[in-house]
Structures are given as structure tokens and as C-alpha cells.
Amino acid sequence: MGIRFDGVTVAYDGNVVLDHLDLSVGTGEVMALLGPSGSGKTTALRAVAGFVRPAAGRVYLGDRDVTDLPPYRRGIGMVVQQYALFPHLRVEDNVAFGLKARRVAKPEIRARVAEALEMTGMAAYARRHPRELSGGQQQRVAIARALAIRPGVLLLDEPLSALDARLRSDMLGELARLHRELPDVTILYVTHDQVEALTLADRIAVMNEARVQACGTPRELYRAPANAFTASFVGNANLLPVTVARDGVVFAGAELRTAAAGAPAGARATLCIRPHLVGLGDGPNRLEGTVTEIxxxxxxxxxxxxxxxxxxxxxLGELREPPAHGETVDLHFAPQDAVLLTAGVTDD
Structure with a gap:
């Protein structure tokens, strides 16, 4: 079951927080909505869940228009940042909650709960209460509860942001494994963490100021970003203001060779270079500067x-004799490793 946003707009008190969103997520695809706070990504997810009503546009699950359906009739699983487990219920009862609400037969509830706990590695904790679990274990229970209803669509809203770095890394691996084991489940994953998006997503929609800025595979967005915002939000990037020349660009008075981009000579643009593609010492496209921090x-x-x-x-890789603060150094990069961002360029 896929997801489709057809011109979806959401506004609160006249303030547009999601602006005419057109986006499709294929069946079995993991789509990450990546962006800063206030970019509209969580609002998009809540529109799918049925927690917000669009001011315009329609939301589809598969071929079904669900815009006017209440959340409980959409058949969606959802995991939020703070787990939302019932503290007075044991793990198995938390996982069974959605099934009981749907009036599933008791024998099937037991089977589905056991299946979901096994899938998330929590079978041994079925009789415990949430307070007896670590943060990572509680998150697994929340995921098990969402999977127990066997949803066609799984919504994940910043599910790892409350975990420490090690647990977050472990859970990323678990989510990737679950995706392999449930290839028909469509996942919409909201995050502001680029590592999570790059690790899990088949495609990423980069959002800012209530709109999608770019959409593509992680490799596409990393290697050939559409604009400066995408370049800075999908991986780290040097974004250098340049003027387009006949055979390259001019940056800080230095002529640099880059791949052709079709921009007219004299146009202002931005040169994107990933930090790991910048070398130390003499080489092509040499830049001289002063070390300010290591x-x-x-x-x-x-x-x-x-x-x-x-x-x-x-x-840079491990340096036996790193340069000192204040030292003058040469940097260089290969012409093919730079991307010229020409969106909205202007002539001098």
C-alpha cells in the first residue's frame, strides 16, 4: 500500500505549515522526510495518520482517499518519539492494545503479539512493565505494538531522537532488518538526523519552510544536490560563492576547474564540495589558507x-604531523568532485 499526497496544504490560524505537498511513496518503500524543526515534515506525517485535516488537497493510501477518514479506520501503524506506552500495562498488553481495540479474536491476539515481540527481539520481556525496560527496549515495544496490527503503512515520527548515540545506532540496524523482513510495508520516516535518513531510506524528501526542496535517493541527493539547502542538510558540505567563468569558476580570486554546468559566464553560483573530497597539499584546484581549527x-x-x-x-585520514593552528596550508580537490549549484543564479 503506497502513500500519495495530492496538493496537501495544512494551515493553523492562517499560518501555512505545509504548502501544496505533492509526493508519492511506493508500496514497500522507505521514504524519509528530512528537515529542520518547523519544516512541515511532522505535519505531513500527521496528515497521513489523520490527526490533522488538510485545508486543501487529498491524502491517498493506495487507491483509497482517506482524507476524511478518522485515524482508527486507516489501518496505519505509528511510532512516536516518546514511545507512548501505557505504564500500568505489561509489555504484552501494550502490544495487544491496538488488536483489542479492533476486536480481534483472543487466540489471534496472542499469536500476533508473540509474532511482533519475536520480530523485535522482545519476546523475553513480555511480562515486564515499561518502567523495567531501557529506552531502547521501550522503543522496540512501541514498534512491536505498531507491527502487531499488520499495517500496510508504518509511520515513524523521530523514533530514535530520545536515545543515546549507541542505542540509536543499534536501533537503526534493527529498523533496517525489519524493513528487509517486511518488504511490503510502506514506511514514512520523519527525522532531522541526516545519518538516519541516509542509512534507512530508499528515497529522501528534503523539506524546508513547508515545502519539499528536493526528492531523490540518498546517493542522488548526496552526490548531486539540487540546491544549497539540500547540500547542507544531506551530509556536510563546503558551499563556496563563485562566479562562473569560461572553463570553470572563480572563488576568492582563484580560478578553479569544475565540470561544465551550463551556467553563463559571469553568473553567480555556489560550488559544493564534500569535506572528505578535499585534500591537504599541492594538487588540482589549489587553495591557500590559514588553519583556524582542528x-x-x-x-x-x-x-x-x-x-x-x-x-x-x-x-582527512589520520595525520602523523597535523598542521598547527594558524599555519598556512594548501588544500586541493579534483574538478569532478565539485558540484556547481546554479539554481537561481544571477549575472554580475
Missing amino acids: QWRGATSRLYVDVRGHRVMAD
Whole structure:
């Protein structure tokens, strides 16, 4: 069962929080809605769940228009940030809650609860209360409860944001495994964390200011972002203001070679270079600057270099003799590793 937003607009007291959203999610696809707070991503998810009523447009699940249906008639599973488990109920009763509300027969409830707990690795905790579980375990119970009703669509609203870094990493692996085991379940995943989106999603819709800025596979958005906002929100990026020249671009007085982009000479644009593609030392597209900060990150070090008033980041492998703060260094990058962002360019 897929999801389709057809011109969906949501407004509160005249303030538009979702602006004419057109977006389709295929059956069995994981679509991440990625964006900052207030971008409209959670509102889009709530429109699918039936918790908000669009001011315009329609919401479809498969071929069924569900815009006017109450949440309980949509057959959707949902997991939210704070788990929303009932503290007085044992794990097995929390998981059974949705099935009981649907008046499923008791023998089937027992079977489905056991299946969902087994799938999420929580079978051994069926008789415990939520207070006896860790945060990661509580989140697994919330996911089991959503899966127990066997939904065609699973909505995940910032499900890992309350977990620490290690638990978040573990749960990402669990969610990826569940997706492999449930290939027909369509997942709409709301997050502001680019790692979660890049790890889990088949496609990512990048949202900002109530609109979709770009939509594509993680590789497409990372390697060839459509605009500066997408480049900065899907992975880290150096975004350098440049002027288009005949054979490349000019940045901070330096002529740089880049792949052709079709922009007219003299146009202002933005050059996107991922930090891990910037090298230290002499090479093509050399930039000279001053080290302003070094962040050691274990396997890599991030250098922040001031190039004529512009900050350039370089992620480098382990350095035996890293440059010192204030030292003058040369950076370089290959022409094919830079992406020229020409959306909205203007001529000088």
C-alpha cells in the first residue's frame, strides 16, 4: 500500500505549515522526510495518520482517499518519539492494545503479539512493565505494538531522537532488518538526523519552510544536490560563492576547474564540495589558507581553513604531523568532485 499526497496544504490560524505537498511513496518503500524543526515534515506525517485535516488537497493510501477518514479506520501503524506506552500495562498488553481495540479474536491476539515481540527481539520481556525496560527496549515495544496490527503503512515520527548515540545506532540496524523482513510495508520516516535518513531510506524528501526542496535517493541527493539547502542538510558540505567563468569558476580570486554546468559566464553560483573530497597539499584546484581549527575525530581529523574570509572544511585520514593552528596550508580537490549549484543564479 503506497502513500500519495495530492496538493496537501495544512494551515493553523492562517499560518501555512505545509504548502501544496505533492509526493508519492511506493508500496514497500522507505521514504524519509528530512528537515529542520518547523519544516512541515511532522505535519505531513500527521496528515497521513489523520490527526490533522488538510485545508486543501487529498491524502491517498493506495487507491483509497482517506482524507476524511478518522485515524482508527486507516489501518496505519505509528511510532512516536516518546514511545507512548501505557505504564500500568505489561509489555504484552501494550502490544495487544491496538488488536483489542479492533476486536480481534483472543487466540489471534496472542499469536500476533508473540509474532511482533519475536520480530523485535522482545519476546523475553513480555511480562515486564515499561518502567523495567531501557529506552531502547521501550522503543522496540512501541514498534512491536505498531507491527502487531499488520499495517500496510508504518509511520515513524523521530523514533530514535530520545536515545543515546549507541542505542540509536543499534536501533537503526534493527529498523533496517525489519524493513528487509517486511518488504511490503510502506514506511514514512520523519527525522532531522541526516545519518538516519541516509542509512534507512530508499528515497529522501528534503523539506524546508513547508515545502519539499528536493526528492531523490540518498546517493542522488548526496552526490548531486539540487540546491544549497539540500547540500547542507544531506551530509556536510563546503558551499563556496563563485562566479562562473569560461572553463570553470572563480572563488576568492582563484580560478578553479569544475565540470561544465551550463551556467553563463559571469553568473553567480555556489560550488559544493564534500569535506572528505578535499585534500591537504599541492594538487588540482589549489587553495591557500590559514588553519583556524582542528577537530580530531579518531579515524579522521577535520580541518577548518580560512581562505580569504571563507571557511573551508577538509576531512582527512589520520595525520602523523597535523598542521598547527594558524599555519598556512594548501588544500586541493579534483574538478569532478565539485558540484556547481546554479539554481537561481544571477549575472554580475
